[in-house]
Every structure is written in C-alpha cells, then in structure tokens.
Amino acid sequence: MSFRRFMELALHDPVDGAYGSGRLRVGTKGDFVTSPSMGSDFAALLATQLAEWLDQIHAEAPASPLSLVEVGPGEGDLAADVWAELHRLNPAWIGQLELVLVERNPGMESRQRERLAASAPGQVRWTTLDKLAADPIRGVLVAHELLDAFPVERLIWRDGAMRQMGVVLTSDDAGQKVLHWDDQMLPDSIQQQLDWADRHCGISVPPAQVPEGWTTEWHGEVAPWLEQVAKAVASGVMLIVDYAHDAERYYSARRFAGTLLAYHQQQASDELLADAGCRDLTAHLCIDTLLAQARDQGWTVLGQCRQGEALLALGLGERLHNLQRLPATELPQALQRREALLRLVDPAGLGEFRWIALSRFPDEPRESELISRCLEAPKGFS
Numbered sequence: 479m480s481f482r483r484f485m486e487l488a489l490h491d492p493v494d495g496a497y498g499s500g501r502l503r504v505g506t507k508g509d510f511v512t513s514p515s516m517g518s519d520f521a522a523l524l525a526t527q528l529a530e531w532l533d534q535i536h537a538e539a540p541a542s543p544l545s546l547v548e549v550g551p552g553e554g555d556l557a558a559d560v561w562a563e564l565h566r567l568n569p570a571w572i573g574q575l576e577l578v579l580v581e582r583n584p585g586m587e588s589r590q591r592e593r594l595a596a597s598a599p600g601q602v603r604w605t606t607l608d609k610l611a612a613d614p615i616r617g618v619l620v621a622h623e624l625l626d627a628f629p630v631e632r633l634i635w636r637d638g639a640m641r642q643m644g645v646v647l648t649s650d651d652a653g654q655k656v657l658h659w660d661d662q663m664l665p666d667s668i669q670q671q672l673d674w675a676d677r678h679c680g681i682s683v684p685p686a687q688v689p690e691g692w693t694t695e696w697h698g699e700v701a702p703w704l705e706q707v708a709k710a711v712a713s714g715v716m717l718i719v720d721y722a723h724d725a726e727r728y729y730s731a732r733r734f735a736g737t738l739l740a741y742h743q744q745q746a747s748d749e750l751l752a753d754a755g756c757r758d759l760t761a762h763l764c765i766d767t768l769l770a771q772a773r774d775q776g777w778t779v780l781g782q783c784r785q786g787e788a789l790l791a792l793g794l795g796e797r798l799h800n801l802q803r804l805p806a807t808e809l810p811q812a813l814q815r816r817e818a819l820l821r822l823v824d825p826a827g828l829g830e831f832r833w834i835a836l837s838r839f840p841d842e843p844r845e846s847e848l849i850s851r852c853l854e855a856p857k858g859f860s
C-alpha cells in the first residue's frame with residue numbers, strides 16, 4: 479500500500495490506529511507534548527487573541543450566535559482552558575458563544591468528553607465538518623497540531639524520476655512478519671498536484687541537483703480539508719498552528735529525508751514503520767502550498783508568524799514577569815510555569831511553530847480591517 483494509506487491506518491484505524499484506538503496520549507506523561515498540554519498559560523494567551531477576533535465578528539451581527547470550533551482537540555486541554563479563560567474575561571457576547579469540537583477518532587473523543595464534562599457542561603457539542611456545512615458557523619475555528627497528523631504521500635527521487643513510496647508486508651527467514659519500503663511510478667493524480675504546486679507556488683519537486691534517494695512529502699489531504707472547512711464557516715477566522723517550513727526550506731536538495739518523524743513516549747525517531755499503530759507519525763506543513771491552497775478555496779490570508787512572536791505580542795513577557803509576584807508557597811508551580819512559558823517561545827522548539835491566520839467574510843470583504851494582535855510582532859523581537 480502507499481505510505482499515505484499506511485499512515486492513515488497507523489494513526490486512524492479505529493481498532494489498531496494510534497489515535498483511532500485512543501492509545502496515543504498527548505501530554506508530559508504521554509507520547510509527546512503540545513503547547514496546550516504543558517499548562518494553561520498557552521490557552522490563556524491564545525484566548526485573548528480569539529476574544530479579539532470574536533469581538534470583531536460579533537460587532538458585525540450582534541444578535542447572531544457565535545461559535546468557537548476546535549478541530550482535532552486531542553485530550554481537550556486547549557478547548558477546556560480557552561473556554562475557562564474566555565469566561566474569566568467575560569466579554570459581552572459570552573452568553574452567545576458555543577464550543578464545538580470536531581474529532582475524527584472515537585477513542586480521543588471519549589477522553590475529550592471526560593475532560594470537558596466539568597469545564598463546559600451543556601455548552602459543548604461534538605460534530606463533523608459535513609454537519610457544520612449544513613448550518614455554517616460564525617466565529618473562530620482553531621486547528622492546533624492537526625494538519626501535521628494528516629496522512630502524506632512519501633516521494634523518492636530514484637533513477638531520474640520522482641516515485642511514490644509504499645509499504646510492503648513480507649515474512650523474514652524466521653517467518654516473522656516485517657514491513658519494508660518499496661516504491662513505484664508516480665500516479666498521475668500526484669503528478670498533477672506537483673504540477674499545480676509548480677504553477678501556483680513555483681515549487682519544483684525535486685529541486686535542482688538532488689542526490690539519488692532524496693525523499694520528501696506531499697500533503698494531498700490539506701486542500702480538500704480547506705475546502706470542507708470553508709463550507710463549515712459562514713463568516714469568521716481560522717487559526718492553524720503547526721510545524722511548518724516555507725517551500726524553499728521544505729523542498730531543498732539539502733533536506734535529504736523529508737520531515738516525517740515518529741513519536742512514542744517522548745522520543746522522536748525516523749523509524750516510520752516500527753511499532754505501527756503505537757506511534758504518532760507527523761510531517762511538517764509547507765507554508766507556501768498551504769497558503770496557495772487556502773486562497774484557492776476562498777480563504778483570505780490575514781498573515782502568519784512564528785509562535786514565539788505571536789505569544790510575545792499577546793503578553794507572554796508580562797505573564798513571565800508576573801510570576802515573581804506569586805507567594806513563596808507557590809514557588810514550585812511558578813518554576814514549572816516559567817519553564818513551560820520559556821519552552822513555548824524557544825526558537826529551537828515550539829517557538830518555531832507557525833501561526834497562520836485565515837479568514838472568510840463572504841458578505842463583506844473586510845479582512846484587511848481585522849485586527850490581529852498576534853500578527854503584530856513586538857518591537858525588538860527577531
């Protein structure tokens with residue numbers, strides 16, 4: 479089968495997939511950490527940006543209901559903490575706001591239901607993008623570390639051509655089943671997508687002078703997803719936060735083995751076929767491709783920046799400073815929060831994540847007027 483199909487099954491098979499079975503755990507005690515799983519400061523900072531967008535969307539139609547949607551909520555930490563912070567901020571529209579979660583894996587959804595039962599009883603619903611398309615929302619949609627878990631095609635340069643990589647199951651001499659790599663001619667459907675990337679973003683796959691065996695990825699599922707989300711959002715903003723490189727870096731001849739990694743018990747590995755169904759498999763996004771695909775689907779690009787810039791613009795520095803005011807009895811918590819806050823902006827780690835803000839206001843093209851504090855890099859930040 480193609481690697482894309484393998485990744486689909488390894489992550490999302492309802493019985494054997496890492497997410498599908500609910501086996502994979504997000505958090506400091508799980509398989510990998512994400513920004514919201516390290517404490518509630520990330521969600522609190524993000525909530526101020528979401529509130530700013532919701533203020534502006536509400537002002538356009540003050541009597542209409544508002545929605546905050548998270549697609550791919552994982553353990554539900556981000557949704558629960560953002561919801562709590564928005565209630566603490568208590569904006570005028572809070573009574574009109576609903577929390578909507580979209581999760582494809584039942585194993586994850588049941589943990590989200592537990593996590594949110596206490597935090598947002600009665601105000602949260604789980605649904606699908608298709609159902610939302612029948613009654614599109616006004617509000618903000620967040621996709622935090624979602625798209626890196628979308629199955630990708632793995633491509634290899636061999637014998638003067640790009641080829642599609644696949645996974646084959648055979649038996650070794652001892653009769654043990656083993657998975658190994660194979661490759662075949664690139665199907666026309668993938669070649670057409672690469673031709674699209676060349677025409678729209680000037681991306682050549684492969685770039686000039688790649689060595690034999692050069693490997694990369696193609697995210698074939700992102701464009702259809704952007705189209706689906708566009709149908710689910712009548713008016714509002716979408717924030718995508720994820721690992722991402724611009725095209726020049728992504729499709730560079732020097733990036734010999736692409737960006738795919740497997741995560742298990744806080745360890746990253748390039749053994750993508752090992753322990754299938756027990757590990758998270760992730761690939762970075764290509765920013766140029768994502769932005770071009772989003773525009774193609776009717777989204778307007780509000781802007782994009784690094785997480786470090788976004789969080790500092792939203793007040794991470796002040797939050798760090800205010801930890802000094804905590805009483806001595808709270809020293810252990812203060813030190814833990816300090817460490818988490820520094821990790822969120824670490825340029826060698828989570829600080830390099832991209833925040834990509836897109837909007838859709840079909841009735842009134844007012845995106846350029848939309849204020850987005852997170853996209854205004856604080857002075858002196860580089």
Ligand SMILES: C[S@@+](CC[C@H](N)C(=O)[O-])C[C@H]1O[C@@H](n2cnc3c(N)ncnc32)[C@H](O)[C@@H]1O
Pocket residue numbers: 497498504512513514515549550551552553555556580581582583586621622623624627628
């Ligand atoms: C890496 S986790 C991110 C969790 C959370 N957003 C965070 O940052 O802590 C990815 C989540 O997306 C879910 N997921 C993956 N593909 C999805 C899809 N197509 N639609 C909805 N959820 C999806 C997974 O089951 C999981 O809950």
